[in-house]
Amino acid sequence: MGVLPKLIQQKRYLKFCYKYRHNLLRFVVDISGKNPTWQQNQLMIAMQQPSFRVSCVSGHGVGKSWCYGWFILWHVTVYPFSNLLLTGNNVTQLRKIVWKELADAIERLFSIYPWLEPYFKKESKCFYATGYKDGWFAIPATAPKNEPENLAGQHRDKYTVLCDEASKLPDDLIGVLKGALTGVDNSFAMISQGTRPNGAFYDSHHSLRNLYKTFKFDSELSPIVNKAWIEEKLQEYGGFLAADYQIKVKGAFPDQLEGMLIARSWAEQCSLNKVQHREPPGLVILCDISGYGHDSTVYLVAEVSGYEENRRLNTVELQIHTGVSKGPDRVKQIKALYLKYEHLNPTLGVDFQGIGSDTFDHLEAQGVPVEKVISGNPATYKERFLNLRAEWAWWTRDAVFYNHLSFKGISRNMLEKVYDEFGKIPYRITEKGAMKLWSKEQMKNIQGIRSPDIFDVYSYAMGMDYVAMDVEEQNSEHFNPTTMYNVILP
Numbered sequence: 001m002g003v004l005p006k007l008i009q010q011k012r013y014l015k016f017c018y019k020y021r022h023n024l025l026r027f028v029v030d031i032s033g034k035n036p037t038w039q040q041n042q043l044m045i046a047m048q049q050p051s052f053r054v055s056c057v058s059g060h061g062v063g064k065s066w067c068y069g070w071f072i073l074w075h076v077t078v079y080p081f082s083n084l085l086l087t088g089n090n091v092t093q094l095r096k097i098v099w100k101e102l103a104d105a106i107e108r109l110f111s112i113y114p115w116l117e118p119y120f121k122k123e124s125k126c127f128y129a130t131g132y133k134d135g136w137f138a139i140p141a142t143a144p145k146n147e148p149e150n151l152a153g154q155h156r157d158k159y160t161v162l163c164d165e166a167s168k169l170p171d172d173l174i175g176v177l178k179g180a181l182t183g184v185d186n187s188f189a190m191i192s193q194g195t196r197p198n199g200a201f202y203d204s205h206h207s208l209r210n211l212y213k214t215f216k217f218d219s220e221l222s223p224i225v226n227k228a229w230i231e232e233k234l235q236e237y238g239g240f241l242a243a244d245y246q247i248k249v250k251g252a253f254p255d256q257l258e259g260m261l262i263a264r265s266w267a268e269q270c271s272l273n274k275v276q277h278r279e280p281p282g283l284v285i286l287c288d289i290s291g292y293g294h295d296s297t298v299y300l301v302a303e304v305s306g307y308e309e310n311r312r313l314n315t316v317e318l319q320i321h322t323g324v325s326k327g328p329d330r331v332k333q334i335k336a337l338y339l340k341y342e343h344l345n346p347t348l349g350v351d352f353q354g355i356g357s358d359t360f361d362h363l364e365a366q367g368v369p370v371e372k373v374i375s376g377n378p379a380t381y382k383e384r385f386l387n388l389r390a391e392w393a394w395w396t397r398d399a400v401f402y403n404h405l406s407f408k409g410i411s412r413n414m415l416e417k418v419y420d421e422f423g424k425i426p427y428r429i430t431e432k433g434a435m436k437l438w439s440k441e442q443m444k445n446i447q448g449i450r451s452p453d454i455f456d457v458y459s460y461a462m463g464m465d466y467v468a469m470d471v472e473e474q475n476s477e478h479f480n481p482t483t484m485y486n487v488i489l490p
Helices: 004-009 011-020 026-034 036-046 063-080 090-095 098-110 114-119 171-179 200-204 227-237 244-249 264-269 327-340 358-364 388-401 412-422 442-448 453-463
Strands: 053-058 083-088 120-123 125-128 137-140 160-166 185-192 213-217 282-288 297-305 312-321 347-351 370-374 428-430 434-439 483-490
Touching: 004 011, 011 026, 011 114, 026 036, 026 063, 026 098, 026 213, 036 053, 036 063, 036 213, 053 200, 063 083, 063 125, 063 137, 083 090, 083 114, 083 171, 083 213, 090 098, 090 137, 098 120, 098 137, 098 264, 125 171, 125 264, 137 297, 160 171, 171 200, 185 200, 185 453, 200 297, 200 434, 227 244, 264 388, 264 412, 282 327, 297 327, 297 453, 312 327, 327 347, 327 358, 347 358, 347 453, 388 434, 412 453
Parallel strands: 053 185, 053 213, 083 137, 083 160, 160 185, 282 347, 312 483, 347 370
Antiparallel strands: 120 125, 125 137, 282 297, 297 312, 428 434
8 A cells, every 4th residue: 555554644644634624725825925816815715615616707817727736736635535637628738837836836835844745746647645646636637529428437525626718618528527526525616718608617607606606807906917918908909898808808708709799788787677668569479489409489478669770678478488398288378378468459470480380370270360470581671681580680689789678577597598698699791791690500509509599589579560559558457567477397
């Protein structure tokens, strides 16, 4: 068993472990001789807790790699038979940057506690307890492309996974890594710039933020970032609101990434809006039908007025039917929704493309007045938009931007789904200058964005005709514009 049992049995080592157990910050201050910045201090306090889940979106130069290096040293030397995995998109970068910080920290530790040096060894691919390379160690590693399972299989009572530049890691890899955290004191951390508006890292700061201790480290606020560098990047990136400046300096998921139609912050404002109509509104009911995979069938009831860039919309009711529902069930649901508002003379529209055509036919056969919604048809303004899908999406953008659309009353946890979809609509300009949305296949395969079913029904509502309600009808006891949010489970 080598010399290791001698270390464990030494009172000075046990005293060393007891002193720094659950106290990373004290370990760093005592041994490095430096006081961490307030940002590093926050991160270390969070990462010294047992079984932590930490996610930090960060600008450049705030010292996150320094924190990782010292954490690795603390984890291995203070906790016998612990395991740690450091992973990232580029293992060479891990060894060049984080492993270099670890080397400096090791040198400092051995200068203060020289008796520890024989018991720990650092190599380019492993930092381990002498004689226990396979059982007490930290390693930098990543999985080959499309083979995330290569990093599976670690199961220890004291086991930690550190993800560097986590925004660039595939979601399936992060899923595999988190799936191994079954021990009593297993921890997980992600640090990255916010380079994309989707994926596991993005979700940890948005829809899944209740599962993580989250941080946002702004380079402008860091005492170790040169202010001249800040000014240089401000000019280089094209101003404060530029996506690169938001990502690389502000440590933020940018308000609107290049190529996205709507900024998430614009959508968030819609939850506070109460839209006032300038003309008598009408009621529309829009249905986006799904029969495949993880897509949802969504029904929207909305109070609308005006047309095109002048359209105004208040959400009355929104239903999300998760999972694959049978055709007769969909027809029954839509018919019931129409009858609920029939006294207000609503206009009912069903996405006629794909599986929706069958639903349309059955509704029509049952005498329900229904309109076809065909977003693939030519646009009204052909020189500006490739098709109606792009045109209606643009009118939706205008309504969001000018506060002419309201989500008021939708429950907070469901609003996250709405915000995410509205903030993830990629588009481009064709060679002829027409605006075009990415296809749903491109969204999924290239950017990992799920089908924007909620956004779709709102865009349909932007293009749907309506019958204006009488003022007397609007003021009657029958009309209740109070927003409801119903989630229909499969």
